[in-house]
Amino acid sequence: MSMDAVFKALADPSRRQLLDRLFARNGQTLNDLCGGLEMSRQAVTKHLGILEEANLIAVQWRGREKLHYLNPVPIFDVADRWIGKFERGRLRALGDLKKNLEREEK
Amino acid sequence: MSMDAVFKALADPSRRQLLDRLFARNGQTLNDLCGGLEMSRQAVTKHLGILEEANLIAVQWRGREKLHYLNPVPIFDVADRWIGKFERGRLRALGDLKKNLEREEK
DNA sequence: TTGACATGCAACCAAATGGTTGCATATAAG
DNA sequence: CTTATATGCAACCATTTGGTTGCATGTCAA
Numbered sequence: 001m002s003m004d005a006v007f008k009a010l011a012d013p014s015r016r017q018l019l020d021r022l023f024a025r026n027g028q029t030l031n032d033l034c035g036g037l038e039m040s041r042q043a044v045t046k047h048l049g050i051l052e053e054a055n056l057i058a059v060q061w062r063g064r065e066k067l068h069y070l071n072p073v074p075i076f077d078v079a080d081r082w083i084g085k086f087e088r089g090r091l092r093a094l095g096d097l098k099k100n101l102e103r104e105e106k
Numbered sequence: 107m108s109m110d111a112v113f114k115a116l117a118d119p120s121r122r123q124l125l126d127r128l129f130a131r132n133g134q135t136l137n138d139l140c141g142g143l144e145m146s147r148q149a150v151t152k153h154l155g156i157l158e159e160a161n162l163i164a165v166q167w168r169g170r171e172k173l174h175y176l177n178p179v180p181i182f183d184v185a186d187r188w189i190g191k192f193e194r195g196r197l198r199a200l201g202d203l204k205k206n207l208e209r210e211e212k
Numbered sequence: 213t214t215g216a217c218a219t220g221c222a223a224c225c226a227a228a229t230g231g232t233t234g235c236a237t238a239t240a241a242g
Numbered sequence: 243c244t245t246a247t248a249t250g251c252a253a254c255c256a257t258t259t260g261g262t263t264g265c266a267t268g269t270c271a272a
Contacts, residue, residue, distance in 0.1 A: 004119055011117035013110055016188075023192065030219065043261055064218050064269040072192035079189045082122075086129065086178035087185065136249065149231055170239040170248050
């Protein structure tokens with residue numbers, strides 16, 4: 001459950017779209033998730049594999065159907081551990097930038 | 107200032123490392139940022155270009171030196187607009203998953 | 213049992229990515 | 243002016259990535 005895998009998984013718009021679809025309706029099958037998309041089923045399979053690898057979706061077999069469930073915990077972790085740091089530094093960094101630009105204008 | 111560019115920029119560990127370095131000390135030159143790294147200056151230049159493209163760093167010329175400043179605003183935006191949605195759905199999704207697993211155990 | 217359906221696996225391909233090297237340009241310093 | 247320093251630009255290269263197609267496997271239903 002490396003953070004790098006999560007970042008990489010989120011980097012692709014198709015994968016973010018799949019997460020969006022699962023967010024809208026959880027527990028969809030592979031075929032469900034393929035519906036209306038322009039890529040082939042195999043392309044979706046690969047994307048889902050990468051999301052699964054990053055632990056962003058959990059999978060459950062029901063007979064011949066594979067149900068996909070959104071797991072937003074890694075997203076939460078990334079936001080908390082990594083993005084949170086930058087948010088905390090946000091005002092400071094903007095302050096530096098502003099100060100520097102002001103210095104430059106003199 | 108597309109969100110896709112931000113996601114893509116954050117996907118690479120070298121670029122996240124560069125942001126970390128700027129977070130530690132803001133306003134470094136290209137040469138500063140190259141120090142101690144294993145890649146060539148040109149590789150760093152390319153990474154900085156991508157970060158700049160994503161508006162994650164702001165640049166300021168001082169003579170022949172290019173100063174780089176961290177801009178965490180796009181990170182904040184991504185966390186707010188996109189990740190925030192999933193955080194809000196976090197408990198719900200986990201509830202679904204748990205409920206489903208329980209159903210399965212019966 | 214047989215056929216339809218849901219998914220997996222593997223080979224292959226084009227394009228994007230991350231990196232290098234060599235050379236050019238502009239600014240600072242002696 | 244000359245030289246060293248800081249950066250940019252462009253060509254090139256190997257690997258990864260996102261996608262395809264074809265075929266195999268497993269499960270449900272008639």
